Amino acid sequence: MRGTRGIRWAVLVARRRGRAAGETVRRAWEEPGRERDLAVQAVKAALAACVAWAVAGWWLQAPMAFVAPWVAVVLVESTVYRSIAHGLQQVAAIAVGTVVATGVVLMIGSPLGAMCLVLPAVVLLGNWRRLGSQGIYAATGALFVLTAGPVTVAASAARIAEAVFGAVVGIAVNALIRPPVYLRSTRAALEDAACEARQILDAVADRLAADDWDARVAGSLHERALRLCRLVDQARAAVGWSRESLRANLRRGVVSPPGQGYDDAVTVLDYVAVHTTGVTRLVLEACDGDGKKPRPGPHITKPYAEFLYCSARAIRFYTRSRFAPAGQDVEAGRELREVVEELVRSLDDLRQRLHEAMPADPDGLATYGTLLTQARRLTEQLVRH
Structure with a gap:
């Protein structure tokens, strides 16, 4: 019986890997990307x-x-x-x-x-x-x-x-013969990190808005936030890799090297990752059930959720404006400025709410202070860039 289950498992693994290999071949054949670059090399x-x-x-x-x-x-x-x-x-x-x-x-x-x-x-x-x-x-x-x-x-x-x-x-x-250039891979790495950051911020905001303090979900979101830090590190490495690929490259005059905008994007995403990790850790600690970490009430979590929603929208428009296929997207840049203004207003409202509801106990002060500090730092980076 055990041998039969082992054979079935091996067959399932072989099928899964076969499908993955087939999908890789299909992507290499149909569209530009990492798979085609590897095949060409x-x-x-x-x-x-x-x-x-x-x-x-x-x-x-x-x-x-x-x-x-x-x-x-x-x-x-x-x-x-x-x-x-x-x-x-x-x-x-x-x-x-x-x-x-x-x-x-x-x-x-x-x-x-x-x-x-x-x-x-x-x-x-x-x-x-x-x-x-x-x-x-x-x-x-x-x-x-x-x-x-x-x-x-x-x-x-x-x-x-x-x-x-x-x-x-x-x-x-x-x-x-088709000297390798990794600008496309660099853009994809930055977009992947930004997409994951948006999804995590939206998911945390949904939980805070619904006053949902499920420890399992909070742990899963915190693990995703930690992986986001690694995605940002990969994006940073991809920027350096792309610049190296243009050194002594005959296609240098055809393809522009990644400019300061890529470095700015890595900086912004780095702050986003740090902020997201801090918020998810705070939520996870508040969900652990031992009562040591106070849970902010709806009068705090709802405005903070609005702030996270604004942050996610700002990151979306930031990515669209910086890494549009034909260069900078003017319309996305205009929407980004509007969202950033809304983000600043959301931070001011959050600061006022926290000031009015600031608890007297030290643990409560630490919790509220952490929330405000993370929000302020993220806003500063988005406004600056």
């Missing part, structure tokens, strides 16, 4: 390996021809700049490992003895900061020398030349 890597092998292995019949396609395929990187930087580091690492291993073998005459001497040295050298993540190829280059038969200066020089040729092919293919 995979095809380019295969093309680079084929070109390198055709020249080094089939035409020139080099003794270590596999080195060229091997280097070429790994250097079709996610950005052209990274291909160039890693290509220089990798060739340097391979050259150092090859030269050191060749010299030691020729001096002592024993590949096994040379391996005992060379490998510790080149592995340590691989940690040199200037070689970056490519330092491990120093040991790889040395192993090729020590395990590939008779060691000669000519064979080692040919191996280095093949690595250089493979690097040139990989970099050229990545730079000349």
Whole structure:
């Protein structure tokens, strides 16, 4: 019986993964996006390996021809700049490992003895900061020398030349054939974070307006708020990734790099995430049922809910105005200014309500003060940007 359930579970998992794979293929075929970018990079890597092998292995019949396609395929990187930087580091690492291993073998005459001497040295050298993540190829280059038969200066020089040729092919293919640009992915990352922020703020506002203090729902919203912080971090990384993708890129003159507006959006979303996390934590603590955290009454929760609704609308119009497909959306910008003015009025009303209802006990003061502080900081950021 248990085995049957296991088989059924395995079949369900296989079907689910199959559907996910099919959906990924469909998106790559039908629309621009991350899936298509990954597919294009995979095809380019295969093309680079084929070109390198055709020249080094089939035409020139080099003794270590596999080195060229091997280097070429790994250097079709996610950005052209990274291909160039890693290509220089990798060739340097391979050259150092090859030269050191060749010299030691020729001096002592024993590949096994040379391996005992060379490998510790080149592995340590691989940690040199200037070689970056490519330092491990120093040991790889040395192993090729020590395990590939008779060691000669000519064979080692040919191996280095093949690595250089493979690097040139990989970099050229990545730079000349649809060089990758990640501006679209950056915009999508920012829009995803803003959409999640709006949904969380609306959900919290719904709960406060209905005076619903369900601990399970509050915990779920707080977990979503914590994930929102990670989404903002991913958006921040995407902005840097997009700028790097335009360095040494032939499409730089066609695609504009992400400007200050993207940095401003990350700053705003960062404050939104902090504010949302603080509010959801406060609601969760008020729902824990131990009576230590006072629950604000409807005279406070309803205006605070209105403030959250205004904040969610402001974020929606902010995203539409900044990241419209054809540039800034003038109409969305006008609506954003109106919503921000409404947000400021909502904050003033909330401040007045909190001042009038400020409790005398310290816990109540802390709760009301936290609500007001989070609201004020979020309003300042939305008004500023």
